[in-house]
Amino acid sequence: MSILVFIDHNEGKVKKASLEAVVYGAAMNAGDVVGIALGEIADDALATLGAYGASKVIVDKAAHFNHFDSRAYAKAIAAAAEQTGADVVIFAHDSSGKSLAGRVSVRLKAGLVSGATQLPNTDGSFTIRKSAFSGKAFADYTINTDKKVISVNPNSFPAKEGEGSAAVEAFDSGVGADAVSITVDSVSRMTDTVPLPEAELVVSAGRGLKGPENWGMIEELAIELGATTACSRPVSDDGWRPHHEHVGQTGITVSPNLYIAIGISGAIQHLAGVSSSKVIVVINNDPEAPFFKAADYGIVGDAFQVVPKLIDAVKTFKAS
Amino acid sequence: MKLLVCVCKTPDTTAKITFTDNNTTFDANGITFIMNPTDEWYALVRAIELKEQHGGSVTVINVGLNDSDQIIRKALAIGADDAVRINKAPTDAYDVAAQIAEYAKDKGFDIVFTGKETIDYNGFNVGAMLSELLDLPFVSLANKLDVNDGKATISRDIEGGIENLSVATPLVVSAQKGMAEQRIPNMRGIMAARRKPLQVVEPAAIEPLTTITNYELPPERSDIKYVDAENPAELIRLLHEEAKVI
Numbered sequence: 001m002s003i004l005v006f007i008d009h010n011e012g013k014v015k016k017a018s019l020e021a022v023v024y025g026a027a028m029n030a031g032d033v034v035g036i037a038l039g040e041i042a043d044d045a046l047a048t049l050g051a052y053g054a055s056k057v058i059v060d061k062a063a064h065f066n067h068f069d070s071r072a073y074a075k076a077i078a079a080a081a082e083q084t085g086a087d088v089v090i091f092a093h094d095s096s097g098k099s100l101a102g103r104v105s106v107r108l109k110a111g112l113v114s115g116a117t118q119l120p121n122t123d124g125s126f127t128i129r130k131s132a133f134s135g136k137a138f139a140d141y142t143i144n145t146d147k148k149v150i151s152v153n154p155n156s157f158p159a160k161e162g163e164g165s166a167a168v169e170a171f172d173s174g175v176g177a178d179a180v181s182i183t184v185d186s187v188s189r190m191t192d193t194v195p196l197p198e199a200e201l202v203v204s205a206g207r208g209l210k211g212p213e214n215w216g217m218i219e220e221l222a223i224e225l226g227a228t229t230a231c232s233r234p235v236s237d238d239g240w241r242p243h244h245e246h247v248g249q250t251g252i253t254v255s256p257n258l259y260i261a262i263g264i265s266g267a268i269q270h271l272a273g274v275s276s277s278k279v280i281v282v283i284n285n286d287p288e289a290p291f292f293k294a295a296d297y298g299i300v301g302d303a304f305q306v307v308p309k310l311i312d313a314v315k316t317f318k319a320s
Numbered sequence: 321m322k323l324l325v326c327v328c329k330t331p332d333t334t335a336k337i338t339f340t341d342n343n344t345t346f347d348a349n350g351i352t353f354i355m356n357p358t359d360e361w362y363a364l365v366r367a368i369e370l371k372e373q374h375g376g377s378v379t380v381i382n383v384g385l386n387d388s389d390q391i392i393r394k395a396l397a398i399g400a401d402d403a404v405r406i407n408k409a410p411t412d413a414y415d416v417a418a419q420i421a422e423y424a425k426d427k428g429f430d431i432v433f434t435g436k437e438t439i440d441y442n443g444f445n446v447g448a449m450l451s452e453l454l455d456l457p458f459v460s461l462a463n464k465l466d467v468n469d470g471k472a473t474i475s476r477d478i479e480g481g482i483e484n485l486s487v488a489t490p491l492v493v494s495a496q497k498g499m500a501e502q503r504i505p506n507m508r509g510i511m512a513a514r515r516k517p518l519q520v521v522e523p524a525a526i527e528p529l530t531t532i533t534n535y536e537l538p539p540e541r542s543d544i545k546y547v548d549a550e551n552p553a554e555l556i557r558l559l560h561e562e563a564k565v566i
Binding site for chain 2: 015017067069070071074093094095098099100101102104105106107109110113114125129133134135136137138139143144145183185187188189190193194195196197201225243246250251258268269272275278279281282292293295296298301302305306309310313314316317
């Protein structure tokens with residue numbers, strides 16, 4: 001069996017979610033793991049994928065791949081799958097994977113499971129578990145086709161670095177500039193923090209904070225923990241916080257190791273976005289807040305009293 | 321402009337989810353169904369706004385049995401002009417995409433909209449699959465979309481940021497928050513919806529690529545541990561020593 005993993009990169013570095021996809025492919029223990037990268041990136045950056053389990057990375061550095069175009073990318077990835085004889089193609093379930101996995105699945109006539117949270121069970125059939133009903137259940141999907149496409153939920157398979165270096169080979173996808181139809185005019189990115197979908201630690205706050213002027217302590221707690229900040233829907237709707245921080249059913253779904261919710265009551269729409277977090281801490285002055293029912297640890301208390309003490313406790317912990 | 325909006329029927333957000341037949345079938349008993357929120361609030365409403373600006377028509381399409389008619393009538397009441405229902409309980413995302421592609425391939429739609437994901441199977445797949453079947457550009461997670469002279473200007477969410485792009489129509493777009501505001505149908509819309517055409521089309525023969533073989537409810541979270549508000553240091557100790565997340 002041969003496994004192909006799509007390697008997404010940004011500013012010369014392979015994205016963390018792609019490292020996790022390589023780790024997933026290697027953990028399948030079902031054959032060689034080959035990466036496919038598109039656009040200009042240094043060979044050295046791709047060779048590091050060897051430390052995550054890739055034996056080889058093929059790359060088409062044509063400049064027309066420097067911006068993301070799902071149609072052109074899908075053609076190139078499908079061509080790489082044909083050329084490497086891949087039985088399984090793996091993506092990260094992120095903004096690129098959500099555009100590409102379905103396209104490549106159609107091109108290869110391969111069944112797709114998106115947002116996988118576990119390795120496939122290959123005992124008799126090829127079955128993969130994913131979260132369904134917005135975190136309220138799991139569904140086991142059996143793929144009926146010989147070829148398979150999987151997208152891996154971020155933060156489900158830690159990108160553990162091992163030893164080794166991958167061979168990097170040039171690849172001619174045969175997909176020319178005429179296949180590109182999207183012009184990317186500009187990209188704006190927060191550069192100072194880990195993007196929320198990739199964050200391992202998240203500090204989130206809601207209307208209990210009473211106003212945007214009170215977010216200083218939330219940001220300070222996040223900085224001390226090395227966490228990314230998030231918020232509830234009303235807070236982003238009212239413009240207290242930017243839209244890209246909104247976690248929940250209509251916002252971003254996160255699955256960090258630790259989600260700290262401060263002054264968020266825990267409406268079902270918010271829980272839909274956080275239910276796959278490994279550990280949830282809720283801080284709320286209302287002991288009846290529904291979020292406590294979904295939490296692992298809770299503090300009943302006024303955020304304005306508790307958070308400053310928590311920041312001090314983190315500082316003491318780090319100093320120890 | 322000719323616009324097509326794919327709408328899906330999903331269990332209400334607050335529905336309690338259970339399964340029958342030895343955990344192989346979703347139990348629809350007693351469940352209230354709604355139009356999938358991102359389909360309704362963002363895809364459908366933005367399509368209607370574009371029609372109001374530029375003229376043209378908005379068609380809604382659903383793959384489902386006649387128990388979908390209620391959400392289709394709601395889409396018509398909100399402002400779609402006509403509707404198509406492909407008469408089949410769909411088996412997987414590929415089935416949905418292939419049925420819609422079969423219908424849409426020779427109709428000359430300028431933009432095909434989907435919501436970013438459905439709240440039941442959370443796949444994010446129908447738009448991407450549909451675009452490949454129609455060989456069209458696809459922009460996922462769009463939070464803003466304008467069209468002028470056959471050119472769409474779109475902003476989409478990427479990890480920790482925004483990508484602004486432009487692309488000629490026709491194309492497929494998956495819509496999310498930011499693109500439009502929810503519209504509540506008024507009485508006139510509801511009355512008018514009854515007379516709007518709803519065409520029922522028999523399905524194409526499509527083999528599903530995947531099958532759900534088992535469902536499971538997540539394990540209950542173990543009992544919450546409360547920490548005294550005066551002593552957050554204890555929380556940090558637990559997160560470090562017990563949960564091992566910091």
